[in-house]
Structures are given as C-alpha cells and as structure tokens.
Amino acid sequence: MHRQLLLQLLRQHQPADSNEQAMNQATISFVEQHSDCFERSLLIGHITGSAWIVSPDRQQTLLIHHRKLDRWLQPGGHADGDPDVAAVALREAQEETGLTSLRLVSSAIYDVDIHPIPARNDVPEHLHYDIRFLLEADPEEPFGKSDEIKNIQWFSMEKAKTIADSESILRLVVKK
Structure with missing residues (x-):
C-alpha cells in the first residue's frame, strides 16, 4: 500500500532538470522491482528520506557536517522499514538537529537523488535512493x-x- 503512495508521489514529482528526471525514473523502477525497498537489509540500495530545511523567508538553509562522511549535507537517513518517507525525513531532521520548530511545508516530494555509499565494515557499497x-x-x-x-x-x-x-546539494540550493 505505502509503496504505491511513494510511487504516486514520484510520478507526480516535477524534477528540476534532466539529471533529476533520470534519477526520479530510476527510483520509480527501483521501488517497482523491490518490495523491500524501505529496508536497510536490501544491500544493493534502499530508500532514504532527507529534509531540505529552510528559514521561513527562504533566505537561509540548515546544513549538518556529517561526522562519518566529513561533508556538509542536509539531514536525513534510512527508512528502516517505514514507508512514510516524509515522516522519515522529519524524524531524521529532528534527531540530527534537535529542532522542535521543524514543519513539513508540503507532502509533495521536493527533490530526488541517487548517490553511492561507500563500503563500510560488512556493508558493501550500495545506493541511497534519497527522497x-x-x-x-x-x-x-x-x-x-x-x-x-x-x-x-x-x-x-x-x-x-x-x-x-x-x-546534488547545489540543485537543492537553487530550487525555488
């Protein structure tokens, strides 16, 4: 059921450019082919949820410097079986920032990205299909x-x- 909701949101999403369009299509195919797409145990890749956090006047954005990846990124993380990816994004943003004023602007997808995650310990390199x-x-x-x-x-x-x-981050910055 919830996989169908994600597919509906992905099909309604209006990508910013041809690169995001290709990633949106690849994510649709991935979700259609893998009923366990929300599970971290799917070692080829899995759905993740991220939050692009902005100030109410849209003049600022909040970024985190991720300890393991040593990069400035938007907050986000694994769905861990939760098919409500908007809730995943909100939960991860709250956990990573400690902010209580966070508010989902829309239930519509803002951006879609696919990026490789390097191998670590017993987890092979895999893809994050980031919503x-x-x-x-x-x-x-x-x-x-x-x-x-x-x-x-x-x-x-x-x-x-x-x-x-x-x-990926630059595309988020320039989106209106």
Whole structure:
C-alpha cells in the first residue's frame, strides 16, 4: 500500500532538470522491482528520506557536517522499514538537529537523488535512493546534540552554494 503512495508521489514529482528526471525514473523502477525497498537489509540500495530545511523567508538553509562522511549535507537517513518517507525525513531532521520548530511545508516530494555509499565494515557499497522534502524551521531556535554530527549551521543560500561539494546539494540550493 505505502509503496504505491511513494510511487504516486514520484510520478507526480516535477524534477528540476534532466539529471533529476533520470534519477526520479530510476527510483520509480527501483521501488517497482523491490518490495523491500524501505529496508536497510536490501544491500544493493534502499530508500532514504532527507529534509531540505529552510528559514521561513527562504533566505537561509540548515546544513549538518556529517561526522562519518566529513561533508556538509542536509539531514536525513534510512527508512528502516517505514514507508512514510516524509515522516522519515522529519524524524531524521529532528534527531540530527534537535529542532522542535521543524514543519513539513508540503507532502509533495521536493527533490530526488541517487548517490553511492561507500563500503563500510560488512556493508558493501550500495545506493541511497534519497527522497527529499522541504521543511521550515526557526533559525533562532538552539540546536540539540547528535553523535552523528560534527557541526550544524544556518547558511545564506549564497554561502551554501560555495560550500556545496556536489551537484546534488547545489540543485537543492537553487530550487525555488
């Protein structure tokens, strides 16, 4: 049932460019072919949920410096069997930032990305089929603590463009 809801959201999504369009189509195919697509145990890849967090005036974005990956990224993580990917994005954002003012702007998908995750310990290299949602938060609210995070910071959209080290993050910054 919920897999069908994700497929409906993916089919309704309007990608920003041909690269995102290709990733959206590949994600649709992946979800259609794998009934266990929400499970981390699917070692070829799995669905993840991420949050693109912006200030209410859309002038700032919140990024986390991920400890393991040593990069500035949007908050997000594994679905771990939860087919409500918007709820996954919201939960991961709350866990990683400690913010309580987070609000899902829309239940529509904001962005779709597929990226490789390097092999680590007994987990082989695999793909994250990342479903991203737009969230708002109060930039004045203090952050919480998370062991996964080295740093959390609000950036102007212009500054975020300069620290974006991937096409994926840059695409989020320029989306309106």
